[in-house]
Amino acid sequence: xxxxxxxxxxxxxxxxxxxxxxxxxxxxxxxxxxxxxxxxxxxxxxxxxxxxxxxxxxxxxxxxxxxxxxxxxxxxxxxxxxxxxxxxxxxxxxxxxxxxxxxxxxxxxxxxxxxxxxxxxxxxxxxxxxxxxxxxxxxxxxxxxxxxxxxxxxxxxxxxxxxxxxxxxxxxxxxxxxxxxxxxxxxxxxxxxxxxxxxxxxxxxxxxxxxxxxxxxxxxxxxxxxxxxxxxxxxxxxxxxxxxxxxxxxxxxxxxxxxxxxxxxxxxxxxxxxxxxxxxxxxxxxxxxxxxxxxxxxxxxxxxxxxxxxxxxxxxxxxxxxxxxxxxxxxxx
Amino acid sequence: xxxxxxxxxxxxxxxxxxxxxxxxxxxxxxxxxxxxxxxxxxxxxxxxxxxxxxxxxxxxxxxxxxxxxxxxxxxxxxxxxxxxxxxxxxxxxxxxxxxxxxxxxxxxxxxxxxxxxxxxxxxxxxxxxxxxxxxxxxxxxxxxxxxxxxxxxxxxxxxxxxxxxxxxxxxxxxxxxxxxxxxxxxxxxxxxxxxxxxxxxxxxxxxxxxxxxxxxxxxxxxxxxxxxxxxxxxxxxxxxxxxxxxxxxxxxxxxxxxxxxxxxxxxxxxxxxxxxxxxxxxxxxxxxxxxxxxxxxxxxxxxxxxxxxxxxxxxxxxxxxxxxxxxxxxxxx
Numbered sequence: 001x002x003x004x005x006x007x008x009x010x011x012x013x014x015x016x017x018x019x020x021x022x023x024x025x026x027x028x029x030x031x032x033x034x035x036x037x038x039x040x041x042x043x044x045x046x047x048x049x050x051x052x053x054x055x056x057x058x059x060x061x062x063x064x065x066x067x068x069x070x071x072x073x074x075x076x077x078x079x080x081x082x083x084x085x086x087x088x089x090x091x092x093x094x095x096x097x098x099x100x101x102x103x104x105x106x107x108x109x110x111x112x113x114x115x116x117x118x119x120x121x122x123x124x125x126x127x128x129x130x131x132x133x134x135x136x137x138x139x140x141x142x143x144x145x146x147x148x149x150x151x152x153x154x155x156x157x158x159x160x161x162x163x164x165x166x167x168x169x170x171x172x173x174x175x176x177x178x179x180x181x182x183x184x185x186x187x188x189x190x191x192x193x194x195x196x197x198x199x200x201x202x203x204x205x206x207x208x209x210x211x212x213x214x215x216x217x218x219x220x221x222x223x224x225x226x227x228x229x230x231x232x233x234x235x236x237x238x239x240x241x242x243x244x245x246x247x248x249x250x251x252x253x254x255x256x257x258x259x260x261x262x263x264x265x266x267x268x269x270x271x272x273x274x275x276x277x278x279x280x281x282x283x284x285x286x287x288x289x290x291x292x293x294x295x296x297x298x299x300x301x302x303x304x305x306x307x308x309x310x311x312x313x314x315x316x317x318x319x320x321x322x323x324x325x326x327x328x329x330x331x332x333x
Numbered sequence: 334x335x336x337x338x339x340x341x342x343x344x345x346x347x348x349x350x351x352x353x354x355x356x357x358x359x360x361x362x363x364x365x366x367x368x369x370x371x372x373x374x375x376x377x378x379x380x381x382x383x384x385x386x387x388x389x390x391x392x393x394x395x396x397x398x399x400x401x402x403x404x405x406x407x408x409x410x411x412x413x414x415x416x417x418x419x420x421x422x423x424x425x426x427x428x429x430x431x432x433x434x435x436x437x438x439x440x441x442x443x444x445x446x447x448x449x450x451x452x453x454x455x456x457x458x459x460x461x462x463x464x465x466x467x468x469x470x471x472x473x474x475x476x477x478x479x480x481x482x483x484x485x486x487x488x489x490x491x492x493x494x495x496x497x498x499x500x501x502x503x504x505x506x507x508x509x510x511x512x513x514x515x516x517x518x519x520x521x522x523x524x525x526x527x528x529x530x531x532x533x534x535x536x537x538x539x540x541x542x543x544x545x546x547x548x549x550x551x552x553x554x555x556x557x558x559x560x561x562x563x564x565x566x567x568x569x570x571x572x573x574x575x576x577x578x579x580x581x582x583x584x585x586x587x588x589x590x591x592x593x594x595x596x597x598x599x600x601x602x603x604x605x606x607x608x609x610x611x612x613x614x615x616x617x618x619x620x621x622x623x624x625x626x627x628x629x630x631x632x633x634x635x636x637x638x639x640x641x642x643x644x645x646x647x648x649x650x651x652x653x654x655x656x657x658x659x660x661x662x663x664x665x666x
Contacts, residue, residue: 034642050600056545057600058600089401104380116643197572212379224574225440225595232588244598244599245599246599247595247598249600250596251596254593256591256592256593257591257592257593257595258561258589258590258591258592259589259590259591259592259595260587260589260590261557262580262592263558263580263582263583263584263590264589264607265577265580265605266577266578266579266580266607266608266609267383267390267391267605267607267609269607269609269612270605270606270607271604271605271606271607272393272598272603272605273598273602273603273604273605274597274598274599274600274603274604275599275602276599276600276602279602287542
């Protein structure tokens with residue numbers, strides 16, 4: 001009787017525990033082309049907030065009363081699907097649950113054995129070799145076209161995507177300025193290679209960023225929106241590129257963003273581009289090859305914030321919006 | 334004794350007549366590599382507002398107590414500069430004055446005689462074959478990469494740049510929605526080919542635009558910023574491109590722009606790019622060839638709002654910010 005989180009109601013503003021309901025699911029017979037899976041790791045990601053609204057977007061909304069989904073690593077316990085057998089570790093999209101019967105709609109993929117044998121942990125495929133790592137790599141190198149010698153500003157640099165951006169940018173010879181909330185997180189952001197870290201809880205973001213980047217920034221990797229984005233507009237050098245990955249500051253409030261420096265788009269010829277890493281699926285081989293090497297060489301490391309047990313899933317998810325994670329937030333089952 | 338407008342003081346917010354002073358300039362002897370010119374047409378353009386501030390930008394600021402400059406068409410009356418002779422009509426940057434002695438720093442160019450002989454008026458080189466036409470052409474076709482069959486929204490569609498965008502877009506097989514202030518201007522915007530025109534003085538811009546573009550917009554050509562830009566974010570289709578040419582709404586007030594729909598950058602993968610047409614000088618031949626043909630075939634026509642006499646120059650300039658112009662604002666001497 002695998003337990004599964006359902007969307008109990010849609011949030012108005014910041015979600016709460018009341019929006020989620022954990023329900024037992026009756027054991028199901030295994031059909032053709034299906035797998036029975038036992039989940040080991042569940043991913044919670046900021047983009048899931050958008051799926052809680054009843055709005056058409058790049059991923060369909062969760063439905064009230066229905067199971068929630070998301071990235072997960074599981075072990076196959078029974079297989080009627082060609083190419084999979086009991087014991088395989090797989091990445092799939094039937095997260096937010098202990099496990100159960102899944103089919104092709106959950107996009108199961110076997111984790112590559114050579115990488116596991118080389119010591120890469122299975123949950124890496126939920127961060128640096130998964131959604132967050134690919135988002136960081138494509139956003140920095142393909143969307144923003146960041147180059148050696150340039151100055152990169154990345155917000156939420158202590159998060160899963162941000163910390164990957166910091167490390168990839170350093171490995172490629174860029175100057176990196178991160179932002180994070182609090183002295184501890186900033187210390188860690190510097191530890192993984194950032195040349196400077198702006199603590200947005202410790203005074204004016206714009207003043208601190210201006211001091212850290214006296215010549216301005218060439219690239220901004222946005223995970224936050226709001227004041228961070230406005231500071232980037234203020235300090236953008238000519239022909240700066242902004243890769244807009246997320247705006248966690250505004251997902252939970254309907255307030256307009258007050259942009260004082262947006263007008264600099266014209267004199268500085270700024271290019272701002274929204275993106276989703278799945279637009280780059282055709283180039284995933286490039287990502288795996290380069291990122292695999294960066295991880296194997298130790299140039300890109302991971303930090304995980306782990307919550308234990310299926311019950312902790314909504315709490316882990318809500319923690320993303322109050323900055324409780326350093327690195328990737330995961331639920332371990 | 335050619336009279337010349339000087340910057341008397343820097344404006345705080347909306348400029349007034351008191352920021353300008355008309356002074357006699359003593360007759361000057363003609364030096365080597367200089368021309369004496371009699372101006373016929375002066376250009377006033379929104380970008381000049383930026384030059385009134387003491388801020389480093391893509392064009393240097395006007396200096397208090399010094400003559401102002403800008404695009405002008407003049408007739409050469411005396412020449413010590415090789416390649417020019419008395420009677421030549423030239424385009425140069427020593428505007429805001431009746432004429433006088435100019436050198437290479439004013440970038441004199443002879444107007445091409447074949448085009449004048451074909452009936453193209455000299456002042457066309459201050460609009461459709463000059464700064465505003467090139468801004469429209471490069472912004473629409475190179476920056477936003479607008480294509481046949483797409484839906485284009487252009488703000489300030491009754492202005493010099495906007496009306497050129499409307500006509501170029503129609504000539505290239507796009508659906509065009511303009512915005513303008515007032516029924517008369519909107520009628521003219523439709524007359525020059527727009528499929529619809531949104532009157533921003535007549536109710537909610539967003540509702541009107543949404544009705545005019547029920548499937549959303551592929552391209553936004555921004556001359557205005559503020560609510561117009563936010564409406565474009567609200568209605569952008571996937572992979573929409575915004576060419577940001579101007580933000581006349583915000584040049585005279587220091588207020589932040591309240592962006593409610595900026596967050597759509599991510600799910601719709603919007604690309605927003607600021608530009609200045611001089612970034613495309615290497616491609617001017619393409620522009621002259623294509624735009625010359627569009628003008629010769631009557632597909633792109635001009636409307637001019639003309640003020641008479643050197644005294645009227647500041648008034649003509651200030652009229653740009655209250656929408657007094659339909660098409661290109663010019664001063665005729």
